[in-house]
Amino acid sequence: MANPIDDLASVWYDIKKYYGFDKDELKGIVVAVLVLAFIVSFDDWGVEKFEFFYGLKNLFNSMLIVLLSFLVYLSAQRITAIKSGFKAEWRVWTYGLLIGLVLVFVSRGKLWFLAPGGVIVYHMAGHRICGFRYGLNYWPLGMSAIMGPLACAVLAIIFNLLLGVFPENSLLEKAMRVNIWLAIINMLPIPPLDGSNLFFATRMVYVFLLGLVLGTLIPLLFSIHILYSLLIGLIAGFILWQVLFWTLER
Template structure:
């Protein structure tokens, strides 16, 4: 369940790319973008690593491994969207994972058959991890408004855009496995996107945190 050197390089590339898109709105205002960039880099890297760790953990459960790779086409899309919206929309997904059914283990090459359901669950666990992180940041919001507000936004954007059913995004594998599961997951992420700044979200968010945690536990462990 280790990260390869290439994965670490791609995580760094993704972190810097997403952090750049997050500060676009500040570029039109003042030099406050410098401080926001470092805070965004910390939040993005932590959120991405946790997401990938969960996906690797689920993949391990099915005796396979995943690799994360930076995607330059997603980077271009993210930059264009950020500048077109002047930073109001953040395409916070700069890469995707691939599940391998053949890899080297301590006993030599190992081969496993990954079903469509297993691929779907592996990919779904990533956006669900982001949703849980978003809800946790909501609960911790009173401790540091700026930090946890940004953490909330980053993870909502990560979950929402990752669930778009287009390769190499997570949503593509979930969609082809089970369209109902994909639809429910996407609606939850979309709901959070629109309700993130309301009092109603605070109440429903805590309920969703319990539900999502329970469902993940039942499905994957």
């Protein structure tokens, strides 16, 4: 019987060894944070006229929000992958950033398309997983990838709860909205977005989580209470699961 303490020590050792970011990842993360911060602060450079320093302050605040959200997003993916014996690396999606910039200009800051990139998962040398040495299947890839959007969904809920305590805090509201759109957009089954990895791994789990995330987070944008939002999310996930099961999987 495995010793839980030894298992935790092994996982902690792997996290310390494999968690770090390589040079390409760091460059991509810096670019993504700057672009996403610009997108979410596009409409915050003055109320009636352009105000440079006011906008600069909002850009800086947006950078902090995006950076925090991004670190939580990537950490959830990496730790999940490491725990399964894999290493996750994040790669920037240049076209996704360009689409986001075009949409925010066209919509004058009203549309946030936050699709900065996706995760690549590969086997860590010297590990043996499920009897297959150096093998990789869709399940660990999908579960590692989807943890990013799910982590942002949890962050959005946390910020929503904090808004209940500090209802006038505009930073909390922006942080909630940033994480809502990061979670929703990156759940889409479009390569290289992370939702596509779970979609190809298991459509049944994917549609349930998609319904859960959409049904929970979208109502938060309209100030619906979190308990009702969670209930809507569970119902939406169950309905989508049933639809897929009875139409395609049965």
